[in-house]
Amino acid sequence: MDNEIIQAYLWQKIIKLGFSPKNNAYGSWLSQYNKTLPDFWQTDQYPKISKDKNAYQIKIYFDQINLRFEFNITSIKKFGMRSYISDKFNLLWIYHTDHQYFAFPVQSILNKLGEEKQVIPETSAQHIEKVLDGLIFHPRTHYHIESPIDNHTIRIGGGLDNPFVFLFHLRYQLCPDKQTRKEEKGRLVTLFNSAIKNKTNNVTANDLLSGG
Numbered sequence: 001m002d003n004e005i006i007q008a009y010l011w012q013k014i015i016k017l018g019f020s021p022k023n024n025a026y027g028s029w030l031s032q033y034n035k036t037l038p039d040f041w042q043t044d045q046y047p048k049i050s051k052d053k054n055a056y057q058i059k060i061y062f063d064q065i066n067l068r069f070e071f072n073i074t075s076i077k078k079f080g081m082r083s084y085i086s087d088k089f090n091l092l093w094i095y096h097t098d099h100q101y102f103a104f105p106v107q108s109i110l111n112k113l114g115e116e117k118q119v120i121p122e123t124s125a126q127h128i129e130k131v132l133d134g135l136i137f138h139p140r141t142h143y144h145i146e147s148p149i150d151n152h153t154i155r156i157g158g159g160l161d162n163p164f165v166f167l168f169h170l171r172y173q174l175c176p177d178k179q180t181r182k183e184e185k186g187r188l189v190t191l192f193n194s195a196i197k198n199k200t201n202n203v204t205a206n207d208l209l210s211g212g
Helices: 003-018 026-041 106-113 116-122 125-137 163-173 178-197 205-209
Strands: 048-051 056-062 067-075 078-085 090-096 142-145 151-157
Touching: 003 106, 003 116, 003 125, 003 163, 003 178, 026 048, 026 056, 026 163, 026 205, 067 163, 078 163, 125 163, 125 178, 151 163, 163 178
Parallel strands: none
Antiparallel strands: 048 056, 056 067, 067 078, 078 090, 142 151
């Protein structure tokens, strides 16, 4: 099978396995994120998570470069993010999804191809790595931060329309330790390769985030 077809299936599969909490259990996923982030970022700052009747609010303070992120997650298809310079509380940018507008229907087209059963036997760690690069480690379209620090290795992806992918992506991108980032990439490739080969139905938040 063509590598691009395999990777297109894996793209959707990985999002479903690790970043689409079962039964809309967003709170459990976010709780694990909150618990593991300080160690992963080498900080004592925990995210602040709250919930009203309509949405979860997550406030993340990245003290390494004095940035604050505020997420509002209504559903898997509807979320927004604001970024601030923390001490001045100056708004940098707003990111949100307008889920009612048309986007390329990847899953519908893959369903019509009807070849998913052929993907698992042909899946390799290299395929998984390519997909995770696009989702998490090095999205094709991304922003760089130049101020208050110029660090070209920080890449904030554009076009990420799943809030849990975005949160995990941010977690990785802002990790200050190169070795930790390298080990995390290897861990994620192994985790999803194993889950797909073993036909696992779900990668738990604990397994996904336990590298922190």
